[in-house]
Amino acid sequence: MNPHCSAVSIRPVMARWLSWCLALCLVVLAGCASGPNAHPRDPIEPFNRGVQRFNDGVDEAVLKPVATAYREVMPDLLRTGVNNFFANLRDLWSSVNAALQLRPQEAVENFMRFNVNTFLGLGGVLDVASELQIERTTLDFxxxxxxxxxxxxxxxxxxxxGPSTVRDAVGxxxxxxxxxxxxxxxxxxRNSLYALRVVEARANLLRAGTMLDQAALDKYSFTRDAYLQRRDSQVRALIGRDDDAADE
Structure with a gap:
């Protein structure tokens, strides 16, 4: 069978899936009334808990076993190269976001990192830019x-x-x-690289996931509060740096 014909194109599927998720969530939000004990930033908690149970089931059945086997079989040197490759791709997107945030220094640094690692680091497998002390600032939309x-x-x-907000889902x-x-x-x-990226990302979270399962009485609430606190802190840091620059 011709793999070009049988393979599924991820890009249009992902775009349709994200659009469907946002539309569904807006419908749920419109019809959901917050109870007296509801978290003020989580008005659709029953829906979210259901999705998390689904995600946990998929993770236990597929992602976690594959990621565990991948971490045990893949040599550390190759895993480092895989991490560097995908981090290099993120550097380019971080450069775009830095420019959109009117941060010329971070935009230039991330763009330099992408070019140095792409052309001198074998497509990003080697992190030459860090050896040259070119700063990385990871930013998303x-x-x-x-x-x-x-x-x-x-x-x-x-x-x-997994965890998100309406704004981050749009991003x-x-x-x-x-x-x-x-x-x-x-x-x-394309599909092979996408699958590799998912497995590598899950392998990096294996230890954190184990600690979360052992430490959190309510995994859902712990994950929600940690995610919201982290994202709020990141945005406040961006705005705070602007205020500091204005004061100077």
Whole structure:
């Protein structure tokens, strides 16, 4: 069978899936009334808990076993190269977001990192830029929206993707449309790289996931509060740096 014909193109599927998720969540939000004990930023908690149970089931059945086997079989040197490759792709998107946030220094640094690692680091497998002490600032489009005053909106658990907010979900949709992996024309290579990125990301979270299962009495509440606190802190840091620059 021709793999070019049988392989499923991830990019349009992801775009449709994100659009469907946002539409569904807006419908749920419109019809959901918060109870007296509801978290003020989580008005659709029953829906979100259901999605998290689904995600946990998929993780236990598929992602966690695959990620565990991947970590045990893959040599550390190769895993470092895989991490560097995908981090290099994120540097380019971080450069774009830094420019959108009017941060020329971070935009230039991340763009320099991408070029140095792409051309001198074998496509990003080697992190030459860090050896040259070129700073990395990881930024995403959800942070960019927050930097310009767009409110986060309610907490949202996305199928397969996990914790988010309405603002961050929109940001993920924009980033998916500009993802270099999803933009590849060769569908089998595109899907293979996407799967590798998912497995590598899950492998990096194995230890944290074990600690969370052992420490949290309510895994859902702990994850929600930690996610919202982290994202709020990131956006406040961006705005605070602008205030400091204005004072100077």
């Amino acid at each position: 959800g942070q960019t929206l927050g930097r310009w005053g767009i409110p986060s909106g309610p907490y949202l658990v996305l199928p397969f993707m 993920m949709g924009v980033e998916a449309s500009g993802d270099l992996v999803m933009g590849m024309d060769h569908v089998p290579s």
